[in-house]
Amino acid sequence: MKRWAPFLLLLIAPAMLYAEDGRPAATVQKKFVTGGTIRLHLEAGGYTISPSDSDNITVTYRANSESRLREVRVEIQASASDAEVYITNTPNNKFEATIEVPRHSNLWVRLTAGELDVEAVEGDKNLELRAGELQVEVPHPDEYGHRDASVTMGSLESTAFDVSKGGMFRSFDQQGPGKYRLHAHVLTGDIDLRGSN
Secondary structure: OHHHHHHHHHHHOOOOEEOOOOOEEEEEEEEOOOOOEEEEEEOOEEEEEEEEOOOEEEEEEEOOOHHHHHHOEEEEEEOOOEEEEEEEOOOOOOOEEEEEEEOEOEEEEEEEEEEEEEOOOEOOEEEEEEEEEEEEEOOOHHHEEEEEEEEEEEEEEEOOOOEEEEEEEEEEEEEOOOOEEEEEEEEEEEEEEEOOO
């Protein structure tokens, strides 16, 4: 019986995924409704939030080693119209995650440090970083009513709303014709609100 033990352990061990660059990866998924509000509590790393046509929140994350990947904690709590996503205990470097959400979703995001790239998700956006780079794709600026952005120290670029400022305490506050709200703040770093051009 002893000679079969390694084979049995191999069968019950979880399969390890690998990203295109060869790094180990893992995925967590939970069913969620379109049009709901998703609050993301993110520890340091590089994050991309992408719209999806599925009714799921899917987090795919990557680290430099299997041991560091296993230490990461991803939790998704979803109710009828609200979801909380927690990504904690992330590695100090080279941690990346892609978060796919229903295309029509309201986003509330708090990131301690790193890079946050929000693709063309349709809905309200409330985005704040302590330090790092925030990029938001805004293909249809007229969909937003109240929009404001501020950087305590860094640069603020917005081709979507015709704003370009650098230095300290940079901000803008506008009112547009649309129904969505956009709030973006970075304590130290850069904001780029990209238009379609």
